[in-house]
Amino acid sequence: MNELGFPILSLMLAVPMAASIACLFVGANAARWIALLATLIDFALGIVLWMHFDIGGVQWQFVEKAALFDRFSWALGIDGIALMLIMLSVFLMPICIGASWEAIQTRVGEYMAAFLLMEVLMIGVFAAQDIFLFYIFFEAGLIPMYLIIGIWGGANRIYASYKFFLFTLLGSVLMLIAMFWMVNEAGTSDIPTLMAYDFPVEAQAWLWLAFFASFAVKMPMWPVHTWLPDAHVQAPTAGSVILAGVLLKMGGYGFIRFSLPMFPEASVDYMWLVLALSMVAVVYTSLIALVQSDMKKLIAYSSVAHMAIVTVGLFAFNRQGLEGALVVMLSHGLVSGALFLCVGVIYDRLHTREIDRYGGLSINMPRYALLFLLFTMASIGLPGTSGFVGEFLSLVGVYEVSSWAAIVCTTGIILGAAYMLYLYRRVAYGVIKSDDVAAMPDLNKREIALLLPIALVVLWMGVYPESFMAPMRKDVGALEARLASVKPAGDAQVKMGKAPVLMPAAHAEEGHH
């Protein structure tokens, strides 16, 4: 079995699954409580998982394997990277349920069922150790998300739900063909084995592209990011939180788990492509974010920019870059989730996302303004918040590979500060323009209970990131070692500085004479 004596990962999948089915058959209020309880149980199980995770121990822990199916098996197991992403998922899920507590009034049972199913699939994606099991979890997420956007979304929800579904499906199907080829070639569908398998270099290029098609859409990278703003704007608040918080991370996770270790040569060959797309994304989407009048759209575009920082970090092929990318993923999961919650809070009061309708909220909603400010700063990457740690490391990492990429992406950070501060100024500062805005009450207890935990974790990650980086260190090291042989030289040629030598060697020799 594993370290705990019971299959904890399967249990973490079973709890929300059972709750999801139960939600379909009960009334609205019961469904809310069942969902909250199930997600809290999963969060507790997540904490147990983290406590018992042996940092620096074997790479794959809590491994479970059962030959339940033909051609692929029920194989679960996590390394530090998966652990952190699972923690992110189980941490955000109860918050999502809480955020939907009052906002969702129609078909509550089905809504909660869809969310719990999402949780199953998200945990499954990060825990799967069989490549086909991974694919099933990865793709299956489309169905509940399609329903969440389509049933409970905004005015233009149908268009957004179709776009989301078809974009991501088209991106992913080619990956399946690549997986078939890989499994045929390597003779196993076991992910850890495949990660160490050396695929022929000429095949790697095709395989890499097939996987890239999927992960780039999921990530999303420019120019296939266009589904994201639509999906975000139309999705209900909790849907946006889960979309930005966890679903986008699946793309980054895919790069770390598949593209980089399985196709190292091809990853280096296509580094220019990733860096170029990321550079465009950072600047272009940041500029777009500057001119948005819809809050959710602005944050959606900022997500694209942040995800580009993740991709440059990943394709820096060094420890700083990889760790930075991972921390950005975690941090962005929290911060963008929190920002969408902040939008949700005022949307619930005024039912508009138009930035111009608001203003002066710091006068009548001081607590809200404070928390919103914190998350704004974390999104910008202010030192002391989680955003800084990740972005700094990513950019340091990529500077070694391409100073141009580092310079352009740093510009993006400045633009990021511009659009976020501009947003904050328009929403929170200035004078209150209308009576209905003035009548908006400050955060209630439920909303504080949703936002405060995220705020604390954001600060924790900003001040002491070691807690989050320690479990991942060994896995990043393994990946770095895998990439070491193919690592490009880079143009910056960063060298460790030398301490000045006080007495030149030749001189010393002379002295002996």
Added chain:
Amino acid sequence: MNYALWFQLASPEIVLSISSLVLLLIAAWGGVQSSRLVSILTVTALFGALALSFNFLLNPSFAEGADAFYGQYRMDRFASLSKILVFLSAIGCIIVAPKFFARGNLMRPEYPILVLFATIGMGLMVSAVDLLTLYVGLEMQSLAAYVLASFLRSDDRSAEAGLKYFVLGALASGILLFGLSLLYGFTGTTSFIGIQTAFGDGVSTGALFGIVFVLSGLAFKISAVPFHMWTPDVYEGAPTPVTTFFATAPKVAAMALTMRVAIEAFGGQQAVWQQIVIFVALASIILGGVAAIGQQNIKRLLAYSSINNIGFILIGLATGTEAGASAMMTYLIIYVAMTLGSFICVLDLNDREGRPVEEISKLAGLSKTRPGLAAALAVFMFSLAGIPPLFGFWGKFVVFDAAVAAGLIPLAAIGIAASVIGAFYYLKVVKVMYFDEPADVIAPSDSAARMALVTLTALFVSPLGYFATLALSPVTAGAAKALFWAA
């Protein structure tokens, strides 16, 4: 010469033949009132044949398979598995029929008997290892099917469907027969193995024409593009239980027949027919996807969906490998469950006066008025689209896996990318049911049998189906192995 053994090998068809003749007499004397009795007896006979086929499939002493009637007929695991699928589909279509025909009092004892005749024909088709058995089986199935299509004599659409089906079917039979005669003329034999041997040292131009004509005729029967034109019209016009039948049993039988012809008779000359199959497969996938988008009628939509799915199954044939054949059988099993389930859902869509509802727009908001049915139909739609974790994905999984293993990577890549087109219209049905405001047209179900069948098939294509893969794979692999016995 061992007649006892031969009769034993053909026992499923013999049981059905004798039952059908006796039942015909009962129907002739009993009149309309006997339809209930005849239906029950037909289902019983089919269950008997089903049990015999299961015995052939699972009993190790029949593992090798055997020829009967001087190489006209072959019983092996491939035939048995196909027959099981055919019999199960036929049983389903008979069970759901009485409720449908009850409105207007149109149920006749001939309905189950005609289904039985067609089923006997299909049993012969999947066991045929000779061009003559092939043709006799095919015609027996087709003639019964033409009558079934126009079973609602007073309904113009049904009569039109029957006529259309007959005229085009006769044309296809002609093409097929012409191909068969060319094959016979150029190889001097009607036996599949004989043809394979004759093809051992190359295919003459005349025989090549024969292959093309035979494959065209068979493509008509499986409604593959470019011989698909009859499908939407016939599916729409025929009474829904009959459409359910057309979409399942004959598809299985014709596909199994195509596999046998391609792999046994033309087995040595894969290069000759492979490009035809690849074209037909891709054309079916793409046209089945694109043409369905504009459909307003759910039966027409499902017709295009079946064209689309046939394309995916044909990808397995294009590989020409054992893995490909096994994948096709797996896909066929899942396809039958999905199609049966979705058509029974359609059968259950009736308005308050009991009239059948076929317009997709009238399904609006079905998830609020009939949550169970909407959920089942959504499961079938996502499954037909091949979205994991539903079991329909597994069919595509094995087929594309076989294609990649056979080195047909461009085919697999184009095919799977084109499956996204299909996803669009399946999503449309889900969208109408779940996102739109209720139209409140559909009345509650009045048939427990239908609900039971829907539940059963929905559970099979739900993720629970994956637990069946361990049991299913040896069966389909065994069937595929039987197909390659001469290779």
